Amino acid sequence: MRPELELISDWIRPGTRVLDLGCGDGALLAYLGQHRQVSGYGLEIDTANIVRCIAAGVNVIHADLEAGLADFGDSSFDYVIMTQTLQAVRHTETLLDEMLRVGRQGIVTFPNFGFWRCRVQVALQGLMPVAKTLPYQWYDTPNIHLFTIRDFEELCRRKRIDILQRAVLDHAHRPRLGPRLWPNLLGEIALYRLGRA
Amino acid sequence: MAAQFPPDSVGLVIPQTQHFDLPLALDCGRSLTNYDIVYETYGALNPERSNAVLICHALSGDHHVAGYHDEDDPSKPGWWDNCIGPGKPIDTREFFVVCCNNLGGCKGSTGPTSINPETCKPYGPDFPIVTVKDWVRSQARLADQLGIRQWAAVIGGSLGGMQAMQWTITFPERVRHALVIAAAPRLSAQNIAFNEVARQAILSDPDFHHGRYYEFGVLPRRGLMIARMLGHITYLSDEGMRAKFGRELREGTPNFNFNFDTEFQVESYLRHQGKAFVDRFDANTYLLMTKTLDYFDPAASFDHDLSVAFHRSQAHFLVISFTSDWRFSPARSREIVQALVRAGREASYVEIPSEYGHDAFLMPIPLYHDTLRSYLTRIAREVNVHAA
Numbered sequence: 001m002r003p004e005l006e007l008i009s010d011w012i013r014p015g016t017r018v019l020d021l022g023c024g025d026g027a028l029l030a031y032l033g034q035h036r037q038v039s040g041y042g043l044e045i046d047t048a049n050i051v052r053c054i055a056a057g058v059n060v061i062h063a064d065l066e067a068g069l070a071d072f073g074d075s076s077f078d079y080v081i082m083t084q085t086l087q088a089v090r091h092t093e094t095l096l097d098e099m100l101r102v103g104r105q106g107i108v109t110f111p112n113f114g115f116w117r118c119r120v121q122v123a124l125q126g127l128m129p130v131a132k133t134l135p136y137q138w139y140d141t142p143n144i145h146l147f148t149i150r151d152f153e154e155l156c157r158r159k160r161i162d163i164l165q166r167a168v169l170d171h172a173h174r175p176r177l178g179p180r181l182w183p184n185l186l187g188e189i190a191l192y193r194l195g196r197a
Numbered sequence: 198m199a200a201q202f203p204p205d206s207v208g209l210v211i212p213q214t215q216h217f218d219l220p221l222a223l224d225c226g227r228s229l230t231n232y233d234i235v236y237e238t239y240g241a242l243n244p245e246r247s248n249a250v251l252i253c254h255a256l257s258g259d260h261h262v263a264g265y266h267d268e269d270d271p272s273k274p275g276w277w278d279n280c281i282g283p284g285k286p287i288d289t290r291e292f293f294v295v296c297c298n299n300l301g302g303c304k305g306s307t308g309p310t311s312i313n314p315e316t317c318k319p320y321g322p323d324f325p326i327v328t329v330k331d332w333v334r335s336q337a338r339l340a341d342q343l344g345i346r347q348w349a350a351v352i353g354g355s356l357g358g359m360q361a362m363q364w365t366i367t368f369p370e371r372v373r374h375a376l377v378i379a380a381a382p383r384l385s386a387q388n389i390a391f392n393e394v395a396r397q398a399i400l401s402d403p404d405f406h407h408g409r410y411y412e413f414g415v416l417p418r419r420g421l422m423i424a425r426m427l428g429h430i431t432y433l434s435d436e437g438m439r440a441k442f443g444r445e446l447r448e449g450t451p452n453f454n455f456n457f458d459t460e461f462q463v464e465s466y467l468r469h470q471g472k473a474f475v476d477r478f479d480a481n482t483y484l485l486m487t488k489t490l491d492y493f494d495p496a497a498s499f500d501h502d503l504s505v506a507f508h509r510s511q512a513h514f515l516v517i518s519f520t521s522d523w524r525f526s527p528a529r530s531r532e533i534v535q536a537l538v539r540a541g542r543e544a545s546y547v548e549i550p551s552e553y554g555h556d557a558f559l560m561p562i563p564l565y566h567d568t569l570r571s572y573l574t575r576i577a578r579e580v581n582v583h584a585a
Contacts, residue, residue, distance in 0.1 A: 017541070041538060041545075047564055050547055054515070055571040061534060061546045071535045 003173040004189065005031050008081065008107055011165060011193050012036050016078035019102060021065055021095075022085035025049050026058030033058075040077065066090055069098040081107045087143045093159070099194075100161065106194040112168070114148030114184040132171040133188045149184040156194065165193035202264075202271055205284045207239040210264035210275075212305060215342050221300075221335060224328040224492075230314070234339050235305030236260050236297035239281065240289035242344070247580040249345040250287060251336065252277065252296040253353030253360035256428070256486045257478060259304035262296040263289075279561040286569035291577040292349065300335050301327045301485045309481035310411070322408025326485055329356075329493045333363045337371065347371050349580045350573070351512075354378040354558035355525065356486070359493050362533070365510035366495050372512040374576055376569070379522055379558040381529035382503050382536065383494040388524065391431055392487040395424035399480045408481050421480045422471035429470050434521035434554035438463060496536075503536035514544040515572050517565065519557035545572075 005028050012018065014036045020029050023042025026049075032038045043063040044050050053060035063071075066089060080103030082095070087110050089095050099106040111133035112118075118129035128138040136143065147155075149168065156163055168179040168187030179187035202208045215234045222228045237260050242249060252262050254276070263281035265274055281287045281294055298306040301324060309324040316323075340348070351361040351372050358380025364372045381388070399405060402420030406413050433441075442463040446452075450460050459465045499505035514537055518530035527548050537544040549565045551557040557565070 039541065039543075047547070047550075050545075051564070051567050051571050054545055054547075054568060055575060057575050059543055059545050061538075061544075062548045063546075071531060071538070073539065076539070 002027075003175070004083070004109060004169065004191065007167055007169075007173075007175070007191060008032075008083070008109075009035050011107060012038060012079060014038070017076075019043070019072065019077040019080045021069075021080060021082040021099070022088075023049075023053065023058070023060060026053035026056050026060060028081065028083060029053075029058045030056055065095060068094065069102050072102045074101055075104050077103045079103050079105050079107055083107075083109045084111070086110050087145050087147065090144065092145050093155070096155075096159065096161070100196045104195070105164065107192065108194065109189060109191045110147070110152070111143070112149050112184065112187050112190050113146040114150060115188050116185050119185075131188065149187060149190050152190065152192070156192075160196065162195045162197060163192055164195050167191040205282045206274065206278065207264035207282050207289055209268055210237050210239065210261070210266065212237050212260055212266075214305065215339055217335075217338060219338070221331070221338070223325050223331045225325050227325045229300070229307065229325070232300060232307035232335075233305070233311075234297050234300070234307075234335060236295060236339060237262065237264075237275075238343075239263055239294045240292050242293040243580070245581065246344055246346065248292050248349050248577070249340075249343070250292045250294050251340070251348050251351045251364075252281070252287075252294060253332075253336075253351065253357035254296065254299065255353070255355035255357045256490065257474070257483075258357070259302060260296050260298040260306075261304070263294070277559060279559075280566065280569065286566045287352070287573055288577070291573070295339070295343065295345075297336060297339055299327075299332045301482060301489070303479035303482040308479070309408070309485065310479050319411045321411060321481055324481065324485065326488050326492075328489055329359050329363045329495075330367060332360055332489075333367050336360070336364075337368055340371070347373055349576050350374040350376060352376040352378070353380070355380060355555065356490055356493075359490075363493075363495055365512040365514075366506050369509045369511045372510075373580070374515070374572075375510075375512040376515045376517070376572070377530075377533060378517045379519055379525050379530070379555055380516075380533065381525040382496060382532050384491055385529075389491050391427065391524075392491055395427050396484055396487055398423035398427070399484055402480075405480065408484075410480070416475065417480045418475045421475050421478065421483060422468075424480075424483060425474040425478075426467040426471040429467055431524045432555045434523065434552055436521060437552045437554050440552065442466060503533070504539035507536055507540035507542055510540070510542055512542075514542060515568075516544065516546045517549060517558075517568065518546075519549050519551045519553065519555070519565075521552045522555045522557060524555040 018038045018040030020042040023044050041059045080099040121127050121129040168183040169189040170176050171188045218231045220228045220230045261275045263275040263278045283290050298304040301308045303310050309320045313320045351364045353361045358377040361375040361377050365375045399420035402417035404415040405417040445462040447465045495506045496503040518527040534546040
């Protein structure tokens with residue numbers, strides 16, 4: 001299992017209700033079901049992924065995140081999770097609000113655009129960065145909102161979102177010392193647990 | 198010389214009849230003192246009796262869901278033959294598949310065309326209007342007879358999907374999985390309106406004779422035909438009709454005739470569908486089935502909150518809708534999913550892109566069948582059919 005999923009799993013209280021936005025093939029939900037006895041649903045737009053979820057016995061609901069979470073009631077989940085999806089949606093801010101409306105807490109992960117290699121590519125080579133965590137060219141990337149750890153924390157501050165927990169990982173999803181000391185420079189993937197008072 | 202059936206077909210099938218002498222109390226307050234249920238089965242029940250799947254039919258369907266009735270005619274398989282058989286999404290090597298003609302039907306189960314023991318004449322309009330809940334109770338009695346305590350799955354499209362939902366509410370412990378396809382939690386005013394026009398077409402046919410047309414040796418052909426034509430329009434989508442017929446004139450009609458003959462292809466198609474239907478379906482049954490649809494509203498007994506109705510369900514749900522279905526649109530299926538999520542039920546939902554309209558639930562659309570196959574493979578694993 002990817003260390004990122006293990007980390008998320010550590011953050012989740014057993015037996016809770018979880019909504020996974022952009023759940024892909026359902027790996028996280030299957031993992032959480034097994035190790036944390038959570039119940040929940042994944043939202044997914046890609047039909048091939050939906051069929052994979054169904055084959056794996058993961059609850060999946062065909063939905064377009066861009067349409068919001070209107071079908072879900074306030075605080076109807078303990079956690080709303082969004083792994084590697086926030087940078088690929090159009091209405092980033094709305095979706096963050098929706099996450100923290102539907103979930104008592106939110107968990108997000110995203111690739112850090114402030115990673116030093118990205119900075120070098122832009123500053124010295126004059127090219128849009130391509131990295132292990134950002135493996136696309138500028139013209140075919142699904143990532144339409146690229147942002148850094150500092151950007152994200154600034155947004156949270158402005159929106160009065162509480163950062164309850166943070167982890168910064170390298171490209172292999174390992175929590176190394178470097179990323180911990182200089183997250184925005186050496187971290188490639190950021191994980192946050194969020195809440196709103 | 199018998200015809201060859203395709204290798205992935207269940208082959209030649211023979212309907213069976215189960216007679217019930219125990220009176221069945223109906224929602225309308227009346228009861229049926231005795232009745233028959235005609236059904237078909239395919240595949241084998243495993244020793245644990247855990248691999249039985251119930252298929253529920255829709256408005257004009259019947260018990261003949263797969264395989265063939267006529268050894269010499271491989272052109273007329275059951276109505277969902279593309280989905281049921283060895284190696285098909287509902288794999289008869291894994292499951293014991295059961296489908297019955299519902300009460301009030303006209304294909305062998307007791308209904309308006311059956312003889313009323315009190316009058317020794319056909320019931321006709323005296324046959325009680327049955328509800329989805331009545332059907333589910335009658336199907337449960339059939340399950341008892343077959344020794345099936347719990348269905349591995351109850352599966353249905355349209356009105357059949359409504360039965361699958363009702364099963365999980367009326368007999369929560371008897372359904373492991375419910376597959377609710379192209380259904381709705383209840384009919385909208387527009388749905389009821391279409392049904393009412395269909396009924397009026399039949400009721401106003403001079404040959405209807407207040408439903409006692411059997412005694413006059415006639416059939417309300419025109420009324421039933423119009424009802425079916427109207428129904429057909431609601432089963433197709435605008436884009437599907439455009440693609441299939443466009444504004445094409447039928448063969449032999451090079452120009453407009455400036456009269457009311459059949460000129461457009463779509464007119465010819467609808468008339469054909471209507472006429473063919475009259476020969477295989479009973480008008481009283483059609484009236485009854487549309488009422489059954491109109492009355493369906495499982496939330497009504499639960500403070501009009503569908504999620505409360507689902508609180509008691511124990512089944513896992515798969516809800517499927519089709520993009521171009523406007524009779525029971527994806528939005529209606531999402532209402533079901535929303536209620537299931539609020540009730541905390543295990544549920545998945547897929548919206549299949551299709552231009553076939555409501556009819557899509559009968560079509561072998563690859564993504565649709567992949568979805569069913571994946572889900573049923575998982576059920577097969579659970580009910581452990583390979584243990585033996």
